[in-house]
Amino acid sequence: MDNMDLQVLRQVQQWHDADHRVVLGTITRTWGSAPRPVGSIVAVRSDGMIAGSVSGGCIEDDLVARIREGALTLKAPELIRYGVGAEAAQRFGLPCGGTLELMLEPVGAGSSIAALLERLSRGERVLRTLDLTTGVVTLTEPPAHSRDGADRLVLSGTRMVTHHGPQWRLLIIGAGQMSQYLAQMALALDYQVQVCDPRDDYPWTLLAAPLTRDMPDDVVQRLDPDGHTAIVALTHDPKLDDLALMEALRSPAFYVGAIGSRVNQAKRRARLKEHFDLSDAQLDRLHGPVGLHIGARTPPEIALAILAHMTAERYGVQVSSSAVPTGGAEAGCVV
CATH class of the missing domain: 3.40.50.720 (NAD(P)-binding Rossmann-like Domain)
Incomplete structure (x- = not known):
């Protein structure tokens, strides 16, 4: 989880404490070129206020429109997909025909946002398991030495597990x-x-x-x-x-x-x-x-x-620190 997503969670908690209805969206899968990685989150308040980002803005606009139209009065988590086909990909800001899958969950007392934030404030790493039937969340500690960044989200037919905290x-x-x-x-x-x-x-x-x-x-x-x-x-x-x-x-x-x-x-x-x-x-x-x-x-x-x-x-990008300076001493390396 990067700092942008941590800020989203804090905003979600503030909105929830103020008795606003909030929907939290988590990217579960992407195909092609997508603006943000799997696990990224966005939150939308019932009046259309938004925190975070999962696209260049078009998907967020669509989520806001749906909420204002009352289409997202969710009782349980729901999976939606954006960007199927070139026309939709262009509409939703997904370049190169990309497709994005988003898990939407209504935030409630069982979402454990406050408990998650408390553990993250202590620098802990946390597994957040969302029950897709009930919307109830459980928080657990990852296994020791489990630091595989590629395994930050696991989705099955019954649950979604996300990794939070320093990777x-x-x-x-x-x-x-x-x-x-x-x-x-x-x-x-x-x-x-x-x-x-x-x-x-x-x-x-x-x-x-x-x-x-x-x-x-x-x-x-x-x-x-x-x-x-x-x-x-x-x-x-x-x-x-x-x-x-x-x-x-x-x-x-x-x-x-x-x-x-x-x-x-x-x-x-x-x-x-x-x-x-x-x-x-x-x-x-x-x-x-x-x-x-x-x-x-x-x-x-x-x-x-x-x-x-x-x-x-x-990220496996081939760059080198061995370039010879064209003149002068190297930064921080005079001794």
């Missing part, structure tokens, strides 16, 4: 200024963020990204990285970074990066190979200098470059 994790080694920007941006992208820095002279104020003063390699081991985990080292201190990077590069983490110039990256690779017996294949997984080369100079720009590269890796 991706980020460990930042170092609590400096750049880490503050990286953590804030990652939280906005729905990462579960943890920061590690054993140095007491680096304060940390971002409560949504908890800080531990334990040694970074111990934190990586405890984190038990999986394919939805990113680890970024930002301390410039080999005593802190190298052991943690060793553990990270031996794990299934989808992204491992370290700040530093190309000269220092070459020295780091040599240390990791000589002292920790990492293979060339493992070392090739290290993104250093970390992030895309976009000409970034300031801490927020560098944080943006790092998250842009992480996003590309998540």
Whole structure:
């Protein structure tokens, strides 16, 4: 669930608390080209107010029209489909003949929206199971290490199961200024963020990204990285970074990066190979200098470059951080 959908749930709860009738729509399947992924949500109030989006706007307009006409006085969840055929696809803003399937559910006391929001506020991951006959929702905890983003929605003839809460994790080694920007941006992208820095002279104020003063390699081991985990080292201190990077590069983490110039990256690779017996294949997984080369100079720009590269890796887009700058020092890599 991204932050846009979390905002929709908060709006749904506010409307429900104010005794408005609300219908919540969840994308269950798409064919062809669809504007938003499966699991995305939209909410429509009885007077036509809308929160969220599942298309370029045309489907939302149709839902509002249906509600104003009284056609969506639902007693139980109902599945509808948009965009069948080229003409309908064009009408509903689905390019390339796309088709979109939407589960509509009337929001009531059994929808458990407030309980879901409470658990999400604590950073938990939650399975929301909707009974398609009664509309009643149950909330459970996903199995440990169940982080398959492709399995965020399961629809059967009797129920719909959706995954909520952070699907991706980020460990930042170092609590400096750049880490503050990286953590804030990652939280906005729905990462579960943890920061590690054993140095007491680096304060940390971002409560949504908890800080531990334990040694970074111990934190990586405890984190038990999986394919939805990113680890970024930002301390410039080999005593802190190298052991943690060793553990990270031996794990299934989808992204491992370290700040530093190309000269220092070459020295780091040599240390990791000589002292920790990492293979060339493992070392090739290290993104250093970390992030895309976009000409970034300031801490927020560098944080943006790092998250842009992480996003590309998540979606399998082939980009590289190895472009040689045309002039000047690389951002954040002068030592």
